[in-house]
Amino acid sequence: MTTTVPRTEPTAVTTGEPAGKRSRHTRSFGLPVATALVMGNIIGGGIFLLPASVAPFGTVSLVAFAVLTVGAIALALVFGRLAERHPRTGGPYVYAREAFGDFAGFLAAWSYWITAWVSNAALAVAAVGYLDVLVPLHDSRPATMAAALLLQWLPALANLAGTRYVGAVQLVATVMKFVPLLLVAVGGLFFFDADNLGPFEASGSGTLGALSASAAILLFSYLGVESAAVSAGEVRDPRRNVGRATILGTAGAAVIYLLGTLAVFGTVAHDELTGSTAPFSDAVNAMFGGAWGGTAVACMALVSMVGALNGWTLLSAQTPYAAARDGLFPAFFARKRRGVPTAGVLVTVVLASLLTVYNYTAGSGGVFEVLVLVTTFTATVPYLLSTAAQIHWLASGQGHRVSTARLVRDGVLAAVAAAFSLWLVAGSGYAAVYQGVLFLFAGVLVYAWMSARNRRKAASAGDSAGRA
Structure with a gap:
């Protein structure tokens, strides 16, 4: 039996804050900024580091x-379709709760929240x-x-300044990295x-095993496809713009990823790439030749990250915010x-900082790969x-009436996305699944409370009403 907290019915809400409470620091996102949010969250540290992380598996990773x-x-x-049905802040949490109840919604919110702050530490x-x-910095662990x-707290401060500044920072960062990265990816060919x-297969685990294992690591590079859906309450006309921003942002990132990874694999010797x-x-x-180009790319990588x-700092706060408003997370998150x-x-930034400190004090060898698989x-x-x-x-x-053709198309897409998710769980490996399950079980205790x-x-x- 679920809790008695009432669900909020889908409405034409376009912001996460009532209109009477908006200030000059609050601004809803249009299609360009929502697309930049999706693309900016997808194109983060993944494209700049993951080619080296999957190189040990061989070119099967391509x-x-x-x-x-x-x-x-x-x-x-799928997220675009779901956002049309429920255009509210919270994304996966909202969809799971509306379909299956409070406990499923809590698990979605809890898991997504863990993904967000662990991803920040990995980035x-x-x-x-x-x-x-x-x-x-490599000679000084305290400085590193x-x-x-510092790289975690600066974006957190930008978020605390207001959504107006979050959108501005996101748009500028995306523009600054999109064009140079595309030029590098094409030029590298x-x-x-x-x-x-x-x-082709360098790990010795067989083609299928290497394919699944490298895909599990590479999923980190696509985390963020749901960004516009999670922040739907801050997007103008979410029924229309969330789906468009999700598709445009994902497709744009995919082009850069595929060209960029192929260029890196073809310009850096395999033995050198595995240790880069x-x-x-x-x-x-x-x-x-020389080091000037690498220095320029390092600057772009930092801007991107x-x-x-x-x-991701904004997204990490939106899901627990939505859950807290429904009484499933502690009230202070709302x-x-x-x-x-x-x-x-x-x-979020405190937890990510503590995890970062732990990683560096315990030894950072392979930390990125470990964190990536847990987030997968x-x-x-x-x-x-x-x-x-x-x-x-x-x-x-249930829901909106659609044509038979669209019903079939949406069903096929949902089946592909579900099979894809299950495949990634299998490719994450026993260690990552073990740690991830521990995180989930800790959440079950929070839900019980x-x-x-x-x-x-x-x-x-009820007692008060009865006495009255």
């Missing part, structure tokens, strides 16, 4: 990237690798850790050397200032619940 792109676009289309670890190209923390590719901490810088240095951290859930931002598992939980919600609504005939609290409040309200 095939994995192509398959992953198909799955990511299927997810994007910070990745960013330090490129910062080291500009300012040598301080730099990673002219320096492509097939001898640099290395073996700044593969795009190494690729540009190989293309043009700060932009991604800016967007506090807003200048259009931003400030408590969610602060809790936790991200697939809300993804799978969202696609299951879409299948549920399509199969039950919140559910009991809501029942006590409902019983107390």
